[in-house]
Amino acid sequence: MASIKMENVQKAFGKTIAVDHLNLDIKEGEFFTFLGPSGCGKTTTLRMIAGFYYPTKGIVRFSDKDMTRVPPEKRNTGMVFQNYALFPHMTVFENVAFGLRVRKIRSSELKRRVQDALQKVRLESYRNRQVSQLSGGQQQRVALARALVIEPEILLLDEPLSNLDAKLRDEMRVEILRLQRDYKITTIYVTHDQAEALSMSDRIAVFNYGICHQVGTPAEIYNQPANDFVASFIGEINLLPVQVKSVEHENMVVALENGEQQITIDVPKQAGEGDSILRTDKDLAVAIRPEAIRILDVAEDGINIFKGKIDSVQFFGSVVNVIVDVQNVSIRVDVLNTQEVGYYYQGKDVYVELPPNQLRLIPVISGDAP
Numbered sequence: 001m002a003s004i005k006m007e008n009v010q011k012a013f014g015k016t017i018a019v020d021h022l023n024l025d026i027k028e029g030e031f032f033t034f035l036g037p038s039g040c041g042k043t044t045t046l047r048m049i050a051g052f053y054y055p056t057k058g059i060v061r062f063s064d065k066d067m068t069r070v071p072p073e074k075r076n077t078g079m080v081f082q083n084y085a086l087f088p089h090m091t092v093f094e095n096v097a098f099g100l101r102v103r104k105i106r107s108s109e110l111k112r113r114v115q116d117a118l119q120k121v122r123l124e125s126y127r128n129r130q131v132s133q134l135s136g137g138q139q140q141r142v143a144l145a146r147a148l149v150i151e152p153e154i155l156l157l158d159e160p161l162s163n164l165d166a167k168l169r170d171e172m173r174v175e176i177l178r179l180q181r182d183y184k185i186t187t188i189y190v191t192h193d194q195a196e197a198l199s200m201s202d203r204i205a206v207f208n209y210g211i212c213h214q215v216g217t218p219a220e221i222y223n224q225p226a227n228d229f230v231a232s233f234i235g236e237i238n239l240l241p242v243q244v245k246s247v248e249h250e251n252m253v254v255a256l257e258n259g260e261q262q263i264t265i266d267v268p269k270q271a272g273e274g275d276s277i278l279r280t281d282k283d284l285a286v287a288i289r290p291e292a293i294r295i296l297d298v299a300e301d302g303i304n305i306f307k308g309k310i311d312s313v314q315f316f317g318s319v320v321n322v323i324v325d326v327q328n329v330s331i332r333v334d335v336l337n338t339q340e341v342g343y344y345y346q347g348k349d350v351y352v353e354l355p356p357n358q359l360r361l362i363p364v365i366s367g368d369a370p
């Protein structure tokens with residue numbers, strides 16, 4: 001097992017800066033995910049860790065050792081590619097044995113290790129089968145066995161499930177996590193799928209346009225997004241553009257200007273990381289998840305309770321998605337399907353409550369794309 005550090009790393013391809021100002025500290029044994037949309041720099045970062053690319057600037061360390069310019073074959077990393085990159089006409093056994101033959105491992109030990117890896121991915125009975133005669137999920141397992149058999153210190157997985165159908169993907173997620181725990185191996189997982197990232201990772205780094213915007217546990221990323229990009233890339237969220245009206249000891253009062261009208265919202269100071277949010281030169285938004293908002297039939301005492309009218313209702317099974325119009329501002333509320341059918345309907349007068357402890361005041365950066 002190794003830890004991985006990236007210190008102020010940049011990678012440029014000619015004039016394209018694929019990754020910039022990257023600082024990461026990945027712990028031994030961690031399942032760490034790079035998440036972001038296509039072209040945001042995830043694969044480039046992974047390749048700098050594998051050694052297929054060298055950074056233009058900055059340092060890459062494994063367990064404090066400088067690896068920045070060490071070639072891939074001297075790094076002891078195992079990699080699984082999106083398209084698996086297997087040898088189709090070779091057997092399962094030979095595909096898995098490949099890395100060991102390159103390393104000139106003795107035949108008896110080679111057999112034992114391949115057998116062991118095939119057992120771990122539950123493919124022992126397929127050892128003599130040609131890879132071209134396997135299903136997508138089985139090929140994925142061969143690719144995993146081939147990466148693991150060399151007993152790497154670090155496992156690198158580049159969108160390993162993207163070619164599989166939804167059911168197999170679910171199965172393989174569980175399988176990958178089981179293997180990662182069995183081998184206790186530091187793992188980096190690249191994906192653009194937020195559900196995959198949230199459900200599998202110890203921690204996630206969220207990328208956009210070559211910049212890492214936030215590193216945190218799934219709950220931190222979901223509950224305390226650093227800005228509007230992170231907030232809206234992961235899950236559904238209401239983003240209400242606001243201006244700060246006043247700042248008190250514990251609270252800030254912010255206003256959502258809406259033509260002639262104004263909605264004032266009480267936001268606890270810690271929802272904006274204390275006063276620091278006030279020093280940003282960015283526009284601000286109040287962020288709240290749809291499941292954190294309550295719909296009330298009658299006005300109750302409390303703060304941040306606003307009168308509105310239901311605009312639309314969509315049924316999703318376990319959850320009902322209700323859009324409420326509050327003074328021409330659309331607010332999405334997700335309620336559990338526990339009321340009788342027809343309880344929420346278009347045109348119904350309701351109140352919505354935005355609980356202060358569920359609010360975040362965040363900078364709006366999405367206009368900043370290069």
Ligand SMILES: Nc1ncnc2c1ncn2[C@@H]1O[C@H](COP(=O)(O)OP(=O)(O)OP(=O)(O)O)[C@@H](O)[C@H]1O
Nearest residue numbers: 013016017018037038039040041042043044045192
């Ligand atoms: N070899 C290269 N030469 C020139 N530009 C490159 C090269 N590799 C990547 N880029 C550019 O760097 C940026 C980041 O690409 P990268 O492949 O790291 O993104 P990604 O997040 O992995 O995307 P995807 O999910 O589509 O694979 C993109 O703008 C891409 O076009």
